[in-house]
Amino acid sequence: MNMKILIINGPNLNMLGTREPSIYGEKSFDAYFESLKNQYTDIDFTYLQSNSEGEIIDFIQQYGIESSGIIINAGAYTHTSLAIADALRAVNNNSIEVHLSNVFKREEVRQHSFLSSVVLGTIGGFGLDSYRLAVEALIKILK
Numbered sequence: 001m002n003m004k005i006l007i008i009n010g011p012n013l014n015m016l017g018t019r020e021p022s023i024y025g026e027k028s029f030d031a032y033f034e035s036l037k038n039q040y041t042d043i044d045f046t047y048l049q050s051n052s053e054g055e056i057i058d059f060i061q062q063y064g065i066e067s068s069g070i071i072i073n074a075g076a077y078t079h080t081s082l083a084i085a086d087a088l089r090a091v092n093n094n095s096i097e098v099h100l101s102n103v104f105k106r107e108e109v110r111q112h113s114f115l116s117s118v119v120l121g122t123i124g125g126f127g128l129d130s131y132r133l134a135v136e137a138l139i140k141i142l143k
Contacts, residue, residue: 002044003068005138007033007131008056009049010075016100016128032128040135053077057087064091069138071131073098078113085114094141096134099124 009029012019017028029049037045046067048059056074064070070093077084078097088095097115102125116122121137123130 003042003138003142004044004046004066005135006059006063006067006070006072007045007047008059008070008072008074009047010053010056010073010077011051013073013075014049014051027128029128032131036131036135039132043135053081053083057083060084060087060091064088064093067093068142069094069096071096071098071134071138072115072119073100073131074115078103078115079109080114082114085118088115089118094138095119096137097122097124098130098134100127100130101125 013029017026017031033045033047046063048056050056050059056077060070064087070088072088072095074081074084074097078099095118097113097119099122113122120141123133123137126133
């Protein structure tokens with residue numbers, strides 16, 4: 001099976017490695033993404049990081065239907081964006097929500113997700129390894 005997985009990162013995730021390393025770690029997502037692609041050479045990954053809600057929605061609409069699955073860390077949009085949730089619902093895809101931190105140990109505003117009701121599941125609290133766990137989950141689901 002030739003799997004195509006979209007990975008979408010929302011606002012401020014381009015700052016991984018320098019942004020609050022005590023919460024998010026010291027490794028950039030770009031460096032992690034290269035190691036992920038090397039680990040799963042049989043998966044075609046397409047990646048977007050955007051600070052723009054509209055760009056994230058456009059990407060989901062453009063590529064979501066043809067992908068095998070979507071791994072999304074919408075950043076702060078997780079807690080505010082009905083529009084991203086609607087886009088995920090519209091493509092009716094195997095989507096997994098990812099968080100680097102355990103959002104339930106953080107501020108109350110971060111404990112609600114508009115995305116959770118439209119995704120297969122949520123993985124969080126394992127730093128960048130949350131993405132690998134999401135890939136493994138999609139592999140199991142799609143077999």
